[in-house]
Amino acid sequence: MGMTITEKIMAKQSGRDSVKPGELVWVDIESVMTMDYLGKTCFDKFKSLGKTEVFNKDKVICVSDHLIPPPNQKFANMLNEWREVVKENDITHFYDLGRQGIAHQIMVEQGHVLPGTVSIGTDSHANTYGAVGAVGNAVGVTDAAVAMATGKAWFRVPDSVKFHITGEWQPWIMGKDLSLHIMGMMHWNGHLIYKTLEYTGPAIASLDMAGRMTLCNMTVDLGAKNGIIAPDKTTAAYLDGVAKGEWEMIASDDDAKYEAVYEIDVTNLGPTVAKPDKLDDTVPVEELVGTKFNKAFVGTCTNGRLEDIEIMAKILKDKQVHRDVNMMLVPASQTVYLEALRKGYLETLIMAGVAIDTPSCAACAGIHTGVAGDGDIVLSAGNRNMKGRMGSKNAQIYLTSPAVVAASAVKGEITDPRTFAA
């Protein structure tokens, strides 16, 4: 019987001809990512295993993203310890302040994740790596330490669920809208716990890499083990000159077995918004038009990419952010930042009254720049909206696409971007 792409990858990386869902396998890891606030613990744990050198200095990727630049002494001290430990272990790829980005963006954009392989990271959104046809998985520091020492991690082979996406993307409709639509349909941490989600079909073939990253990124919030999109021409073009190694095309067999298959046509998909507190409480934007808010945020590992900034710039060109709204953009990496600068998007946004901050996780997890205070109503292009996520427990967070955030920022109330000329 045939195998799904995830099964094929797990078989290949564990040196077997085939694997079945439910089996436990130790797989070879392509890259292990860890970042500023957990990295020191990873290295300490790694050391305690009795090894002096990591399995491969080019494949342990270290990133500063949650705490930089340090807003207080506690974070400054943590960062100093972190830098020390990265240096001690002579790690080749260290993306620290000045070369930084959100870890998941860095892993894909800098080619540390290769199609057909398995990479892990000590942060929940490592599922993002599925966008280039890899198994990307979030783990705790223990698994990362073991992988640093041995180049391996254990996995239970998951059941696969297929999302077959068809139709034509309409103007202003983004991967994020599909992601939120699926969230509403399948429920937050609901039926998809422990599954691998495979996105296929013509509307995935026509989706850019940024949209694919958004889709795979949020599979963790569906409770899934990983999300994956088989590599194709778009993947090859994206990785050209970037990939840190050789890779081959890989895809599911025609007779692969899926636990369930869902069909979605994006032709009628509209802008979608998740209401405060629950990710799966999603509605078409029409239902919320007119809702006031005072903070707008675009950034994060979900929506801080060049394509996201481009769509904001298109909407905000020659317009002004409403005087009652504070709007912030935090590009996902220095590379994204520079590209957006070169293309003139940042100038457009600054002229419109958008504040731009240096790449980091920023307010996303409520521990860095731009956190929400009591009574704030935030319209965010991030990934989580539970109480207290961005700071105050007395703030409300609506999640949506960068297009909806930009259009709404002009009006000062939730607005359908389709009212702007495409």
Place this chain on the structure above:
Amino acid sequence: MIKGKCWVADDYVMSYNMILQEYWTAPIDPEENSKWVMAGVDEAFNKENGFKDQGYTFIVAAHNFAGGGKSIEHVVAGLMGAGIKAVFADSFARLQFRNAINYGLPFVTCKDIVKGFETGDELSYDPATGAIENVTKGTEFNSVPAAPFVADVGAAGGLMNFVRDKIAKGEPIG
């Protein structure tokens, strides 16, 4: 055989409520993490050692225990520090399920177990057979005993010890 009293939880006990945001950057340490574990789950636990002082040995929960997509190990470390020896639930979120295996804390999937249990009931659990007895209510449940790999990791006292031992002996891990 493990014996002790249980705390019965609802659906969707979330990791970010088990360990609140302000402790995410703290060191992973069962003793430390247990002081504030569960602080956001129930007002009654929101004081130092609020959960730990209840003296529970087991947690019985429903769907998606330890969900919300956080990979921090403070959650499992905190439960262990608070004296929890096993958690029974309809389903677990994968990140913490994995951490639990790696720390050797049994997260036991047991459908519908939450029905008919009350906080404070005395239980006994035999990890070797998977048998769970509610001594207070006089009822019995079966669960699947841990897979061999999981049992080996548990017997070694967690994945770190398991792998350390393999490395010291020069044996392959998988």
